[in-house]
Amino acid sequence: MITEHSRTRNVVDALVRSILPVILALIVAGFIMLAMGSNPLDFFAGVWTYGITGGNWQRSLVLMAPLVIVAVGLIVAFRGQLWNLGYNGQYLLGAVVASGVGPYLFAALPAWLATLLIFVGAILVGAVWSLIPAILKARYGTNEIITSLVMSFIAVGIVNLLIKGPFKDPNTPMPQTAVIPDDQLLPYIPGTEIHVGFLIVIVLALVAQFVLSRTSFGLRMDIFGASPKAARHVGINSTWMVILLFALSSGLIAFAGSIDVLGQYTYQRANWDPHYGDAVMPFVFLARLSPLAAIPLVAFYAVLATGGTLAAQQAGLNVDFLLVIVGLILIFMTITEYVGDRRRLGQSYLPPGLRRTLVRPFDGMRGRKSS
Secondary structure: OHHHHHHHHHHHHHHHHHHHHHHHHHHHHHHHHHHOOOOHHHHHHHHHHHHOOOOHHHHHHHHHHHHHHHHHHHHHHHHOOOOOOOHHHHHHHHHHHHHHHHHHHHHHOOHHHHHHHHHHHHHHHHHHHOHHHHHHHHHHOOOHHHHHHHHHHHHHHHHHHHHHOOOOOOOOOOOEOOOOOHHHOOOEOOOOOOEOHHHHHHHHHHHHHHHHHHOHHHHHHHHHHHOHHHHHHOOOOHHHHHHHHHHHHHHHHHHHHHHHHHHHHOOOEOOOOOOHHHHHHHHHHHOOOOHHHHHHHHHHHHHHHHHHHHHHHHOOOOOOHHHHHHHHHHHHHHHHHHHHHHHOOOOOOOOHHHHHHHHHHHHHHHHHHHO
């Protein structure tokens, strides 16, 4: 009975800790809108109208597809105590494989085979692009935050050069790739305007949840994330684990770019970047690095992003106000993390190893003050 009561309380505490930052962020965002002379009720009503009602929920689910894959890719890296912050470049590399190489493959091969090759190619490009930060981290202990960001900047530049150069559509003055015909894109789920990529993504998240929580590989990953030294003592090769986790994370994020192009965008312009990783990151932590728990949180953001674009315009706000809401969620997530530790409210957002990495600078500051 005590165990059951304790389990129920832990679940309730975890839900409070995950949902409370979102609610507080929306409340504070409402006050900011009032201060700017906009009506927050009109804004939130617009988010509901343009994000859910009618057929708009289908647009939100289409947006969910790449967001969920990016979230799973980040979860793979973060659970291994690795900061893969090169997600913007990795996404664009996967997208340019689909938008730049896709038209040639579709012209020469059956659509299903061309689609399969694009997906595999995007995953391989993303995985290979992660080798430099992964090897530097594994062999020399180089900070992967810096190296992954640098590689992301390089990737963005290369993608723009490809779109303006060999992949540019000669039939348009705009620097963009050729438009992929509708009959060569991912097919729709019958009776909807949602492409089958959404189903692929949900299955992928479920498989990732099973692998991370029910297999020996997931256990080894958690051991490595908690303590690389302990991982070496139980026979886990740290070098290969870093390379593998980076490759899986980057490959998945690149896959998100390819499925986004073949699912809804059909082409790619230079200097285009949706910054999905920046938007998804707080929800990854709110989900406690669980692919399954990330799905409803990502769905919330998909509705906010889909409906909020038009709602912000009608409320007289800049579209970038959505990023303000995401930033507020991060702030309140940090506050909830601190209060949660003091009150023992639910589980931490972060695994032990990643948590130690974050608090280490503060421990050093406390040590200098005490001395």
